Amino acid sequence: MKNTYIIQRILYTLFIFALVVTLCFFIPRIGVEDPCARYYPAQGNMSDENYEMIKELTRQQYGLDGSNWSQYVRYVKNLLKGDLGTSYQAGSPKVWSLIAQRLPWTLVLSVSSMLISLFFGILIGAACAAKRGGMADRMLMNASTVTTAVPSFFIALLLSFFLGFQLEWLPAYTDQNMVSEFAWNLKSVEMVAYNAALPVLSTVVGGIVSYAQSTRNSVIAVANENFIVTAKAKGVSQNGVVYKHILRNALLPIVTGLGMGLSGLIGGSVVIEKIFNWQGIGMLYLEANNNNDYPLMMGIMIFMAAVALLGNLITDLCLGLLDPRVTVE
Amino acid sequence: MQNAIEVKNLKVVFPDRGRMIRAVEGVDLTVKKGECLALVGESGCGKSMTSLSCMKLQPSLAAVRLDQLCICGEDVTDYTDRQMQALRGSKISMIFQDALTALNPVMTIGKQMDEIYRCHEKISKKEAKMRSIKALKAVGIPDAELRYHAFPHELSGGMRQRVLIAMAFACEPEVIIADEPTTALDVTIQAQILELLSKMQKEKQTALLLITHDLSVVRSMADRIAVMYSGKIVEEAPAKELLENPLHPYTKGLMAAVARLDDDKKEFVQIPGHLPDPADKPAGCYFHPRCPYAATACKKAMPLLTQNEQGRKVRCYEAGKFKE
Numbered sequence: 001m002k003n004t005y006i007i008q009r010i011l012y013t014l015f016i017f018a019l020v021v022t023l024c025f026f027i028p029r030i031g032v033e034d035p036c037a038r039y040y041p042a043q044g045n046m047s048d049e050n051y052e053m054i055k056e057l058t059r060q061q062y063g064l065d066g067s068n069w070s071q072y073v074r075y076v077k078n079l080l081k082g083d084l085g086t087s088y089q090a091g092s093p094k095v096w097s098l099i100a101q102r103l104p105w106t107l108v109l110s111v112s113s114m115l116i117s118l119f120f121g122i123l124i125g126a127a128c129a130a131k132r133g134g135m136a137d138r139m140l141m142n143a144s145t146v147t148t149a150v151p152s153f154f155i156a157l158l159l160s161f162f163l164g165f166q167l168e169w170l171p172a173y174t175d176q177n178m179v180s181e182f183a184w185n186l187k188s189v190e191m192v193a194y195n196a197a198l199p200v201l202s203t204v205v206g207g208i209v210s211y212a213q214s215t216r217n218s219v220i221a222v223a224n225e226n227f228i229v230t231a232k233a234k235g236v237s238q239n240g241v242v243y244k245h246i247l248r249n250a251l252l253p254i255v256t257g258l259g260m261g262l263s264g265l266i267g268g269s270v271v272i273e274k275i276f277n278w279q280g281i282g283m284l285y286l287e288a289n290n291n292n293d294y295p296l297m298m299g300i301m302i303f304m305a306a307v308a309l310l311g312n313l314i315t316d317l318c319l320g321l322l323d324p325r326v327t328v329e
Numbered sequence: 330m331q332n333a334i335e336v337k338n339l340k341v342v343f344p345d346r347g348r349m350i351r352a353v354e355g356v357d358l359t360v361k362k363g364e365c366l367a368l369v370g371e372s373g374c375g376k377s378m379t380s381l382s383c384m385k386l387q388p389s390l391a392a393v394r395l396d397q398l399c400i401c402g403e404d405v406t407d408y409t410d411r412q413m414q415a416l417r418g419s420k421i422s423m424i425f426q427d428a429l430t431a432l433n434p435v436m437t438i439g440k441q442m443d444e445i446y447r448c449h450e451k452i453s454k455k456e457a458k459m460r461s462i463k464a465l466k467a468v469g470i471p472d473a474e475l476r477y478h479a480f481p482h483e484l485s486g487g488m489r490q491r492v493l494i495a496m497a498f499a500c501e502p503e504v505i506i507a508d509e510p511t512t513a514l515d516v517t518i519q520a521q522i523l524e525l526l527s528k529m530q531k532e533k534q535t536a537l538l539l540i541t542h543d544l545s546v547v548r549s550m551a552d553r554i555a556v557m558y559s560g561k562i563v564e565e566a567p568a569k570e571l572l573e574n575p576l577h578p579y580t581k582g583l584m585a586a587v588a589r590l591d592d593d594k595k596e597f598v599q600i601p602g603h604l605p606d607p608a609d610k611p612a613g614c615y616f617h618p619r620c621p622y623a624a625t626a627c628k629k630a631m632p633l634l635t636q637n638e639q640g641r642k643v644r645c646y647e648a649g650k651f652k653e
Contacts, residue, residue: 226430232386233425234496235418235448238410244444248435323435324480 013313020305024298025072036064085295095299106280110265113203121211129219144213147206153271156202170197174277199276214257218250259315263308333504333536335359335399341378343391348608352378354560365537367551375560376540380506385413401503419449422497426509428489432481439477445499468495487518504536544587556580559615565642576643578620622647
């Protein structure tokens, strides 16, 4: 892999990030006349002059004073120092600390869902490719039609209704003691797993099918390539052909899929979190949105975007390592 | 002289959209040691399927029947895939048509070369590398040490074809099957590659089964020619005799359709019609619907591949009876 490729990818990522920060800043302000309006105290018998002063003080307190542009410059300056500002929540907690508090819970869901999807997806996909047109293969085809058409939140609703409310096998609603009483012991971990079962299950269904589908397709496509016949004609053994020639080539689209999965790690499960009342980043964002909590909203959006971009960057770099044809254009 | 490869009564069928394609119907081929046999025919006549079947590398859907397959005097008719592995690359090897897709895009040329040596001989990585570089030099690749670390996409088409040739000759096999080795190349490069192939073949005394649809390629290289039409051999003869005096009307048609510098033809004679649908071949001689000399007998039964008084093999009732 050439260094120019790495540098080019990194610069490109930084550019997109700057763009995202700008959009995250301005979009919530579109159509809002005075974002601070809901935080002004009641005017009472105050004179208009005094009230204007109070309003200005309030704006300063919330960091909403000055023009949008000057606010933007201030925000970017703080961001460069790594400061995402303070939330409007009671007690003015730092945005960073709020995100850090919720992040592990979101990661519990998304990482476990991703690992499970990846593991079973590749396994099933490779098996289907080996017995192409067989029973399992045809089932996978049908399953992928269903899971593409049915969004994961719908599966989540079905699961929570049947397994949660009707059969009462698994909790349809997250037990909030899970978060407050968490300690690093077996009991706590068991509790987390028990509560996470349904949310993970509802995202895993689509994940497994999509990884299986892409694995199957790429393995079949690569196995039909001419260079596989060349390898066999050289006298390479069956295992040699599979591991040295097919797998590495078939891995390329899977890595791409994985990269896209990485970008959804943080922001991908807002609705799922809401359905199961899972106190993760998604729920935090919804709260911020309902409260017009600008710093928190922007902070979360920028954080999500940063993770997504980082995921893409890592994917690009991995592809560059795996496929020598990948270079800068 | 011992035969390098001998195929008896090869038949290949495979399904395609619910129909049975009879791609090869009872082909006999023999290539003697050091000889070059050209298998000539239009695209879709079953040449490539024949060549793949000779190495037992046919696609998994295809069913192959054959009475006998001998490679270097070894009867491999009933060999399993694992047994064939030992022969592929060492006793019999193959040069493919499209060198870009025939090389693994994510592996360096060198690694792909080393693989052959490492598969067939117990040698160290270092030794394999040395031999690979030597083999690359032998096919005229400049800066072989540098190219050893190159990926296929970093080489030109001609270079890639040279690499394939180096691979085919790597373990000095007795027989090489070259499936349209120059089709994907520019005409100027074609000549270079053919020259190289011919030189290597003469040097190593390798038997060559050259699959092609290009008669000009055949002219410069082949000792014997077999013409294939719709899954059957229709004529087989020493190259010179066949080119000077084609007996089968199809061969005649092929020759008439080739442009040559030294002839004074005003126009090309095209063979009318096209190759029959492989799932629905005509009754009688497969060529009769396109044949200007077709008689009633031709429509009824497929003629046999018979030997005439001069020892020429041809599959035609009217062979030699017609004049220009």
